[in-house]
Amino acid sequence: MDEPTRPCCFSRYVRIVARTTFAVVNNLYCVPAYVVWMMALRMVKPICKSLYWKLEGLMYHWLLAMVSMWSWTAGYESKSVLLFRDGAPYFKLYVPVTNLIKSI
Numbered sequence: 799m800d801e802p803t804r805p806c807c808f809s810r811y812v813r814i815v816a817r818t819t820f821a822v823v824n825n826l827y828c829v830p831a832y833v834v835w836m837m838a839l840r841m842v843k844p845i846c847k848s849l850y851w852k853l854e855g856l857m858y859h860w861l862l863a864m865v866s867m868w869s870w871t872a873g874y875e876s877k878s879v880l881l882f883r884d885g886a887p888y889f890k891l892y893v894p895v896t897n898l899i900k901s902i
Contacts, residue, residue, distance in 0.1 A: 817872070824864055828861060832858075832861055836854060
């Protein structure tokens with residue numbers, strides 16, 4: 799049976815640099831944009847609080863989506879491991895899918 803080939807070390811480091819650069823650029827762009835929009839929309843808050851909170855929630859959701867995309871590109875997905883104490887779950891541990899498959 800043929801074993802799967804692993805990418806060479808060079809391509810691994812290129813991916814690491816690309817992901818790190820992408821995360822830094824996103825932080826430098828998205829977080830200040832969020833702050834500026836929230837400062838501009840703060841004048842709406844006294845007039846229509848529900849609209850303000852809806853827009854704030856939407857924009858915050860987009861920031862969280864950006865962070866979850868970093869996790870996805872790192873190999874973390876919705877796979878989780880529940881740790882039990884005294885028969886009840888007490889901690890949910892998210893592990894990279896590749897490590898989870900290796901451990902099974």
